[in-house]
Amino acid sequence: MDPLSLFGVFLKASALSLGGLSSLPLLRGDLVGTGIATDQQVVQAIAIGRISTGPNGLYIVSLGFLVGGVVGATLALAAATLPPLVIVPITALARRWLVATPVAGLVRGVALATAGLLAATGIGIVTAGGAPEWWQLTLVAIGTVLTYDGRVHPALVIAIGVVAGVALGR
Numbered sequence: 001m002d003p004l005s006l007f008g009v010f011l012k013a014s015a016l017s018l019g020g021l022s023s024l025p026l027l028r029g030d031l032v033g034t035g036i037a038t039d040q041q042v043v044q045a046i047a048i049g050r051i052s053t054g055p056n057g058l059y060i061v062s063l064g065f066l067v068g069g070v071v072g073a074t075l076a077l078a079a080a081t082l083p084p085l086v087i088v089p090i091t092a093l094a095r096r097w098l099v100a101t102p103v104a105g106l107v108r109g110v111a112l113a114t115a116g117l118l119a120a121t122g123i124g125i126v127t128a129g130g131a132p133e134w135w136q137l138t139l140v141a142i143g144t145v146l147t148y149d150g151r152v153h154p155a156l157v158i159a160i161g162v163v164a165g166v167a168l169g170r
Helices: 003-015 020-032 039-051 056-093 101-127 134-148 154-169
Strands: none
Touching: 003 020, 003 056, 020 039, 020 056, 020 101, 039 056, 039 101, 134 154
């Protein structure tokens, strides 16, 4: 993929996302769907982004590197930085309209749609390697229950998942 097209893919995903992993469905569709990246590369980029310091949305820099080397990482970083730099001055000027009820409803609707897309993308990534086993689904259910109300720290849930995955994954 040529650098300008790669920049366009990352810019579109960054501009149309709400932050964090919400750009994942667009990136997966544009990169994995066209054969430029694999699901394994996407998972690697997410893992690198999650264990690294900084915002979760910077996983796209790792994905850019996996797809296009240093040039791809640089383009992904520029594409991830550009939309916030444009939006911040605009929101300062349009502040009173942004707190209106219709805009709040729009943001809630987009957030719910993004959650659905993330769930569908996650299921697609997980099932790309075959159907998950019973113990994996059990770990997902236990992790969801433990972290739902926020009383259990996510790091503890991850540690439990690691131990259970090593013990049961063989």
